Amino acid sequence: MLRRLFKDFRFGVLPVPGRIIAIVFFIVLFIIPLINDSKYTLFVLTTSSLLVIFAVSWDLLSGYSGQVNFGHALFFGVSAYTVALLHKYFDLQPWATIPIGTLVAVGIGVVTCIPALRLRGPYLSLLTMAFPLMLLGLVMAFKDWTGGEFGIPGIPPLAGSHVGEYYICLIVMTVSVLIMWKLTDAGSKYIRTGLIFHAIREDEIAARASGINTINYKILAFVIGGFFAGLAGALYAHVLGTVSISYLSMTMSFRAIIYVVFGGIVSIYGPVVGVYTLQTLLQFAGQAGQNFLGQNQILIMSVIVILVLIFMPEGVAVWIRDKIERECPRCKLANAAWRKECRACSASLR
Amino acid sequence: MIEQIIIGTLVTGGVYALLAVGFSLIFGNARVINMAHTGFFMLGAYGLYYFIRRLGLGAAPAIVITVPAVTLVGILAYRFLINPIREHHAAVLLMTVAIVLVFQESMTAVFSSLYWSIPSLIPGFTDILGVSVLNQHLLVLGVVVAVIVAVWLILARTKLGIALRATAQDAEVATLMGISVPRTLMITMGIATFLATVAAVVVAPIWTIHPAMWAGPLVMVLVIVVLGGLGSIKGAIIGAFIIALVEVSVAILMPERAYLKVVFAILAMVIVLIVRPGGLFGVMFEEERL
Numbered sequence: 001m002l003r004r005l006f007k008d009f010r011f012g013v014l015p016v017p018g019r020i021i022a023i024v025f026f027i028v029l030f031i032i033p034l035i036n037d038s039k040y041t042l043f044v045l046t047t048s049s050l051l052v053i054f055a056v057s058w059d060l061l062s063g064y065s066g067q068v069n070f071g072h073a074l075f076f077g078v079s080a081y082t083v084a085l086l087h088k089y090f091d092l093q094p095w096a097t098i099p100i101g102t103l104v105a106v107g108i109g110v111v112t113c114i115p116a117l118r119l120r121g122p123y124l125s126l127l128t129m130a131f132p133l134m135l136l137g138l139v140m141a142f143k144d145w146t147g148g149e150f151g152i153p154g155i156p157p158l159a160g161s162h163v164g165e166y167y168i169c170l171i172v173m174t175v176s177v178l179i180m181w182k183l184t185d186a187g188s189k190y191i192r193t194g195l196i197f198h199a200i201r202e203d204e205i206a207a208r209a210s211g212i213n214t215i216n217y218k219i220l221a222f223v224i225g226g227f228f229a230g231l232a233g234a235l236y237a238h239v240l241g242t243v244s245i246s247y248l249s250m251t252m253s254f255r256a257i258i259y260v261v262f263g264g265i266v267s268i269y270g271p272v273v274g275v276y277t278l279q280t281l282l283q284f285a286g287q288a289g290q291n292f293l294g295q296n297q298i299l300i301m302s303v304i305v306i307l308v309l310i311f312m313p314e315g316v317a318v319w320i321r322d323k324i325e326r327e328c329p330r331c332k333l334a335n336a337a338w339r340k341e342c343r344a345c346s347a348s349l350r
Numbered sequence: 351m352i353e354q355i356i357i358g359t360l361v362t363g364g365v366y367a368l369l370a371v372g373f374s375l376i377f378g379n380a381r382v383i384n385m386a387h388t389g390f391f392m393l394g395a396y397g398l399y400y401f402i403r404r405l406g407l408g409a410a411p412a413i414v415i416t417v418p419a420v421t422l423v424g425i426l427a428y429r430f431l432i433n434p435i436r437e438h439h440a441a442v443l444l445m446t447v448a449i450v451l452v453f454q455e456s457m458t459a460v461f462s463s464l465y466w467s468i469p470s471l472i473p474g475f476t477d478i479l480g481v482s483v484l485n486q487h488l489l490v491l492g493v494v495v496a497v498i499v500a501v502w503l504i505l506a507r508t509k510l511g512i513a514l515r516a517t518a519q520d521a522e523v524a525t526l527m528g529i530s531v532p533r534t535l536m537i538t539m540g541i542a543t544f545l546a547t548v549a550a551v552v553v554a555p556i557w558t559i560h561p562a563m564w565a566g567p568l569v570m571v572l573v574i575v576v577l578g579g580l581g582s583i584k585g586a587i588i589g590a591f592i593i594a595l596v597e598v599s600v601a602i603l604m605p606e607r608a609y610l611k612v613v614f615a616i617l618a619m620v621i622v623l624i625v626r627p628g629g630l631f632g633v634m635f636e637e638e639r640l
Contacts, residue, residue: 062440068439068440115620115623115624118623118624118627119623119627122377122383122580123576123580123623123627123628123629125383126383126572126575126576127576127619127620127623129572130569130572130573130576130616130619130620131616133569133612133616134612134613134616134617136612137609137610137611137612137613137616138609138610138613140609141607141608141609141610141613250565250569254444254447257440257443257444257447258444258447258448261440261441261444265440296455296459298451298454298455299451299452299455299456299459301451302448302449302451302452302455303448303452305444305445305448306431306445306448306449306452309435309441309444309445309448310431310434310435313435313438313441
């Protein structure tokens with residue numbers, strides 16, 4: 001077992017620069033609290049890891065299976081509000097509220113995909129965009145229970161210390177991203193969902209003609225997307241200690257899309273890169289609103305997004321990967337860009 | 351009560367119709383979901399505010415400067431930001447969101463996030479069948495009718511309109527017929543932005559001006575065009591008045607639950623979509639397009 005892991009590492013990871021960067025990055029994330037455990041640093045990183053789950057789940061639903069959802073904040077907000085209401089009225093603790101919140105988000109995912117299954121393309125996108133706004137209207141209309149624009153404060157934290165909270169969120173994020181990466185891996189021998197999602201996105205009629213029940217798989221995509229977005233929302237409510245209407249707003253839905261398209265759509269590492277560049281780096285550079293960068297964060301983020309879209313429309317992560325890696329034309333294995341021959345079949349890469 | 355609802359529906363519906371027709375045009379021709387559409391509406395309102403209140407110009411010169419300037423901004427944004435990446439649908443959508451966020455943030459930086467208002471272009475009110483109507487509301491109605499008739503005449507009767515409709519139906523065949531598709535799309539964007547700016551100019555004295563004023567109308571416009579059928583002008587106009595009726599009735603009949611207007615508007619859209627998945631007057635597009 002250990003020998004096999006070592007062999008995988010020796011031949012599957014070390015020769016590919018992109019994978020080395022990913023592993024080094026996660027190791028750095030795990031040892032950061034040992035170097036710098038200031039509350040602000042860890043808080044920014046904790047929220048970033050939850051936004052990573054949120055963005056990656058959008059990529060799975062919209063990038064991989066092609067059901068472009070403009071209202072992903074629905075799952076996030078529903079779960080966060082469920083957590084807050086359960087705490088406020090039933091006084092439940094995090095171990096109970098988080099699973100219930102996530103399950104409610106999954107249920108909402110199933111309910112929304114019933115009308116969504118009949119539609120495709122822009123109609124689907126615009127319909128899904130409407131759902132969180134509808135809920136937002138309900139939240140604002142019944143202020144007595146939901147707190148209206150002030151939200152519901154006083155949700156207990158996940159753990160006693162902020163280091164504990166950081167590790168909980170980081171581990172949940174790592175596991176979720178690994179699960180979603182496996183679920184969408186089209187080359188996998190054991191899990192077929194990745195291949196089927198690709199097939200549905202590329203040509204739904206052909207997928208159905210090949211004997212795939214596309215309806216079931218579309219529902220599955222909504223359930224998985226809703227599950228992880230709901231998980232992120234429930235944890236986010238506990239980390240921030242409050243829920244507000246911004247969780248359901250159009251901005252929240254578009255944040256997921258901005259991170260994913262910035263990093264590279266239809267790639268699990270794209271959203272990770274997107275969140276850690278746009279969210280984390282900008283937060284640290286802005287020093288909590290102390291300088292020009294912090295006060296005009298949205299403006300700077302939008303300008304960066306516009307420039308990235310014009311000069312690298314495939315996304316930053318994909319652009320970088322194409323610079324440092326090259327696919328072997330014969331065996332489709334990833335190689336470092338500076339090699340002259342493929343590492344497995346020694347076909348010429350030039 | 352009834353007359354309030356009728357007047358409110360006509361005015362709000364007229365403004366929504368101007369916005370939705372522009373949105374529908376740009377979607378039908380360029381297949382671009384232009385989230386920045388109401389951003390130009392906001393720019394128009396702020397432009398009018400700047401020239402009238404800050405520079406002290408009269409209403410007429412302010413309008414004459416604002417409308418072409420915002421239209422030019424729209425055309426330039428299309429030419430240099432949207433056109434180069436038109437093949438990537440998600441990227442285009444994100445680009446328009448980024449554009450509207452830039453507008454919002456620059457307006458906040460220049461005018462702060464306070465609420466502003468401008469005086470009515472025509473003050474006073476008129477009696478119609480015993481109901482007193484603000485002159486500004488009559489102006490909105492008149493302008494809306496005039497502009498929509500003008501757009502319909504352009505689309506139906508001129509060579510440019512034929513080119514626009516041909517591009518909407520099939521861009522490749524339109525190219526083969528000698529129509530310059532990129533130029534047609536730029537003209538479409540110009541017309542759409544012009545409509546949004548005109549809507550802003552007539553409605554700015556009634557609504558308050560603030561940096562987030564694009565979000566509310568944008569949601570309503572999206573609901574309207576989906577309800578009416580994407581890319582259909584007739585659907586956009588009829589949908590605008592349906593949604594305006596729902597919105598105004600909710601706002602007048604239950605003022606304490608005014609936030610439900612979005613809920614009811616979206617419910618109307620969902621019901622229409624479940625009965626007719628293509629919207630009321632949906633235009634069928636071919637599946638694959640370059």
